[in-house]
Amino acid sequence: MSDWKTGLRLVEMLDGDGAIDDKGMKKLTEAVAEAADLVDKLGCQEMIPFATSAVRSATNSEAVLDHVEKETGVRLEILSGEEEANLTFLAARRWYGWSAGRITNLDIGGGSLEMSTGLDEHPQIAVSLDLGAGRLTHEWFDTDPPERKKINTLRDYIDAELARPAADFKAIGVEGLAVGTSKTFRTLARLTGAAPSSAGPYVQRTLTAPGLRQLISFISRMTAADRAELEGISSDRSHQIVAGALVAEASMRALGLEKLEICPWALREGVILRRLDKGTGIE
Structure with missing residues (x-):
């Protein structure tokens, strides 16, 4: 059994228009990439990638999801x-x-x-x-x-x-x-x-x-x-x-x-x- 966490604080990286800024997008992408790499190293059979409030409420949420998927191959699902x-x-x-x-x-x-x-x-x-x-x-x-x-x-x-x-x-x-x-x-x-x-x-x-x-x-x-x-x-x-x-x-x-x-x-x-x-x- 393995337990890994990293703090992102994305909600604090929303700009004046309510969009996740470049720093937030970079941090999220790096975290997802690291998680995907850990999944491979541990031999996990399945990954359940999801996002919550910060991405859900962001005005550029779709662009964020597209960027993360392009860079990592992982498509996050936004939970309502x-x-x-x-x-x-x-x-x-x-x-x-x-x-x-x-x-x-x-x-x-x-x-x-x-x-x-x-x-x-x-x-x-x-x-x-x-x-x-x-x-x-x-x-x-x-x-x-x-x-x-x-x-x-x-x-x-x-x-x-x-x-x-x-x-x-x-x-x-x-x-x-x-x-x-x-x-x-x-x-x-x-x-x-x-x-x-x-x-x-x-x-x-x-x-x-x-x-x-x-x-x-x-x-x-x-x-x-x-x-x-x-x-x-x-x-x-x-x-x-x-x-x-x-x-x-x-x-x-x-x-x-x-x-x-x-x-x-x-x-x-x-x-x-x-x-x-x-x-x-x-x-």
Whole structure:
């Protein structure tokens, strides 16, 4: 088994017209080429190449896909926001099982926030909003640490974006198991006292609303460099964790959630599980 990751932060490389700039296209192409080379070296039988929010929302997405394919031979498939939410929900369902009952899942990526809820493997509601930690940091914060006024204005913006989907969720009920997936939620949980990743995936980790509010008050006054010194946060996440925390707090508040269970599986596992299901005839 091999695990390889590289951070691209493409959403921070969108120009004024919403297009991925030359630097972003170069980084994406190099990452895909490296992944394809690793597939060959490891003797993998299949590659599942997909792109999410940053490419999905880019005004030059087709040109980006064409360039990557021309240079690497790999054609990325863009997942819609709803597909991303569905697949992440599937991963959470498979991790917790049927006995969990209704699952309400939140996932904060670099470019978007996915929200889903349901009793089955397919959520009753699955939505995607452009409220990713990297996107909001890039669009809203121009000082380090961010200005208090900007933080308060961003809070109001997030609340407004969440109002309608939150009402839809509440209309069918969000009681049951509340789950947070993605590196942002794992980092927030770690910063509020959850066990480190070295403790393994089966240790229960939670994120509480009071703990999150206290954390925001603390980290929002720190520079990115100082936040990077905190145990549990990587240097490539420290600059965007304030925006991520604001989205987490606002989404939990909008849905009336006081605690989230942190699920070690997320979109990647959902994509793999769906592919395995298709291979066995399960849809």
